[in-house]
Amino acid sequence: xxxxxxxxxxxxxxxxxxxxxxxxxxxxxxxxxxxxxxxxxxxxxxxxxxxxxxxxxxxxxxxxxxxxxxxxxxxxxxxxxxxxxxxxxxxxxxxxxxxxxxxxxxxxxxxxxxxxxxxxxxxxxxxxxxxxxxxxxxxxxxxxxxxxxxxxxxxxxxxxxxxxxxxxxxxxxxxxxxxxxxxxxxxxxxxxxxxxxxxxxxxxxxxxxxxxxxxxxxxxxxxxxxxxxxxxxxxxxxxxxxxxxxxxxxxxxxxxxxxxxxxxxxxxxxxxxxxxxxxxxxxxxxxxxxxxxxxxxxxxxxxxxxxxxxxxxxxxxxxxxxx
Amino acid sequence: xxxxxxxxxxxxxxxxxxxxxxxxxxxxxxxxxxxxxxxxxxxxxxxxxxxxxxxxxxxxxxxxxxxxxxxxxxxxxxxxxxxxxxxxxxxxxxxxxxxxxxxxxxxxxxxxxxxxxxxxxxxxxxxxxxxxxxxxxxxxxxxxxxxxxxxxxxxxxxxxxxxxxxxxxxxxxxxxxxxxxxxxxxxxxxxxxxxxxxxxxxxxxxxxxxxxxxxxxxxxxxxxxxxxxxxxxxxxxxxxxxxxxxxxxxxxxxxxxxxxxxxxxxxxxxxxxxxxxxxxxxxxxxxxxxxxxxx
Numbered sequence: 346x347x348x349x350x351x352x353x354x355x356x357x358x359x360x361x362x363x364x365x366x367x368x369x370x371x372x373x374x375x376x377x378x379x380x381x382x383x384x385x386x387x388x389x390x391x392x393x394x395x396x397x398x399x400x401x402x403x404x405x406x407x408x409x410x411x412x413x414x415x416x417x418x419x420x421x422x423x424x425x426x427x428x429x430x431x432x433x434x435x436x437x438x439x440x441x442x443x444x445x446x447x448x449x450x451x452x453x454x455x456x457x458x459x460x461x462x463x464x465x466x467x468x469x470x471x472x473x474x475x476x477x478x479x480x481x482x483x484x485x486x487x488x489x490x491x492x493x494x495x496x497x498x499x500x501x502x503x504x505x506x507x508x509x510x511x512x513x514x515x516x517x518x519x520x521x522x523x524x525x526x527x528x529x530x531x532x533x534x535x536x537x538x539x540x541x542x543x544x545x546x547x548x549x550x551x552x553x554x555x556x557x558x559x560x561x562x563x564x565x566x567x568x569x570x571x572x573x574x575x576x577x578x579x580x581x582x583x584x585x586x587x588x589x590x591x592x593x594x595x596x597x598x599x600x601x602x603x604x605x606x607x608x609x610x611x612x613x614x615x616x617x618x619x620x621x622x623x624x625x626x627x628x629x630x631x632x633x634x635x636x637x638x639x640x641x642x643x644x645x646x647x648x649x650x651x652x653x654x655x656x657x658x659x660x661x662x663x664x665x666x667x668x
Numbered sequence: 669x670x671x672x673x674x675x676x677x678x679x680x681x682x683x684x685x686x687x688x689x690x691x692x693x694x695x696x697x698x699x700x701x702x703x704x705x706x707x708x709x710x711x712x713x714x715x716x717x718x719x720x721x722x723x724x725x726x727x728x729x730x731x732x733x734x735x736x737x738x739x740x741x742x743x744x745x746x747x748x749x750x751x752x753x754x755x756x757x758x759x760x761x762x763x764x765x766x767x768x769x770x771x772x773x774x775x776x777x778x779x780x781x782x783x784x785x786x787x788x789x790x791x792x793x794x795x796x797x798x799x800x801x802x803x804x805x806x807x808x809x810x811x812x813x814x815x816x817x818x819x820x821x822x823x824x825x826x827x828x829x830x831x832x833x834x835x836x837x838x839x840x841x842x843x844x845x846x847x848x849x850x851x852x853x854x855x856x857x858x859x860x861x862x863x864x865x866x867x868x869x870x871x872x873x874x875x876x877x878x879x880x881x882x883x884x885x886x887x888x889x890x891x892x893x894x895x896x897x898x899x900x901x902x903x904x905x906x907x908x909x910x911x912x913x914x915x916x917x918x919x920x921x922x923x924x925x926x927x928x929x930x931x932x933x934x935x936x937x938x939x940x941x942x943x944x945x946x947x948x949x950x951x952x953x954x955x956x957x958x959x960x961x962x963x
Binding site for chain 2 (some may be wrong): 469529637639
């Protein structure tokens with residue numbers, strides 16, 4: 346895995362080019378502010394939720410080098426718990442989201458401590474199997490509503506006064522939370538802790554020999570990634586007022602992997618771009634039925650064979666800047 | 669009729685038989701994965717799709733060419749195995765020098781493409797495939813009824829597993845294979861064409877998956893998604909067994925099938941998840957897997 350990013354050609358971090366990140370962030374925020382006046386807000390909210398999900402996923406695959414095939418587990422279960430908390434316990438949205446995130450954090454702690462016992466492709470298979478197990482739990486548990494899911498989840502009033510029923514208000518809420526999550530992830534990967542994560546990605550043995558308990562770092566990164574994926578799932582439950590089996594299915598883990606790979610593994614903005622592209626594709630090609638699956642598969646194949654840096658990675662490489 | 673632990677013998681042995689059948693498929697598929705992993709160092713995510721293609725090959729041969737089960741049992745693995753050779757030659761070979769993760773991603777993408785194409789043309793509902801005439805019916809063993817076809821599946825699976833084990837562990841060709849797994853550069857220096865061997869190994873593993881698909885066609889319906897759910901369970905089986913040993917893959921496959929069958933009798937709610945739970949426990953106690961070498 347340590348070779349992945351080298352092969353992908355992610356440029357080494359350079360302080361003097363960090364201005365590109367600031368410019369890109371400003372452009373991204375400006376686009377998000379203008380977008381709801383041009384595009385259907387529910388579509389944007391969906392893409393934003395997936396952008397956060399993909400960024401959280403990228404924290405693990407792009408910066409620690411751990412390829413999880415089971416992240417739907419955290420996304421989907423947080424979504425169920427938030428939906429249940431908002432609908433049955435009648436919690437306000439902020440608490441419902443926090444309960445969902447806490448669930449994802451606990452699941453991340455359990456799944457993470459099992460999965461980090463193996464590396465590489467075993468890690469991928471283990472996370473996939475654990476996620477499938479929890480998929481079956483979701484299918485059988487009473488509170489998830491089985492095939493029907495949890496429908497008609499109330500969005501409620503944020504902090505008791507900010508009514509989220511209107512699409513523009515909900516969009517504002519989602520945008521603020523997603524940007525906060527995005528900045529938090531950026532902060533994590535540029536902290537001393539993040540430097541250790543990257544060291545593990547590059548050469549785990551050497552990091553151990555330097556005296557770092559890499560297992561602990563990997564576990565903390567896994568829990569952080571799971572929690573933020575849970576945040577994305579919780580938001581999605583409120584946006585669509587629905588939590589369903591789709592969100593815990595392995596295909597969802599494949600989707601988030603595709604978004605991250607297409608945008609660019611280990612880039613700051615890649616997962617966001619990838620999420621918007623994949624969600625747009627699923628939206629506009631929905632009428633073509635199963636062809637969406639074929640196209641997604643083809644994108645995987647093309648990305649792996651010809652295009653390992655991803656879109657944002659290629660742009661960053663071409664312009665010789667960090668993105 | 670008699671009872672065991674308060675369960676009628678028919679139900680108990682019936683589920684045990686089902687477990688053995690599932691175990692046969694787990695064993696065949698995890699064997700193919702282990703063989704491929706040994707040579708290519710990648711996990712073949714397309715394995716489930718290739719198993720499904722094997723079942724479809726049997727169905728299509730019958731529908732369009734009038735070739736029945738016995739013909740399909742020979743033709744399908746060869747044809748699907750040939751597609752595997754193509755995939756290895758034109759896709760996987762390009763990734764030889766990269767991180768194994770890319771092989772995983774590529775085969776995952778291929779699995780999506782194949783499943784999507786078949787769903788497009790054949791929908792999501794299952795297509796029926798008849799049990800061949802010579803194997804219809806069954807016999808009463810006194811404590812349970814044994815359908816002939818199911819007995820055949822178990823016997824054939826055991827035979828194929830044994831033959832594969834024998835070929836790899838006890839023949840000259842197998843020793844080349846094992847040597848190339850250990851040190852491909854040195855084996856090449858002896859004048860053995862290692863890249864071709866790798867290609868053919870992948871084709872062989874894929875052929876095993878297709879054979880399992882043909883065997884499964886009369887038991888389960890032939891459907892585009894028959895592979896994707898099964899392959900995740902088989903991954904768990906592979907993690908439990910560890911991929912170091914061929915025999916380990918076979919034994920773990922059968923054993924977990926039986927355990928799953930027994931769970932269906934005594935605790936049906938957990939029958940879907942028992943293998944995953946066992947995987948988690950094994951990882952906590954013995955991370956390398958039951959038969960695995962060091963991680």
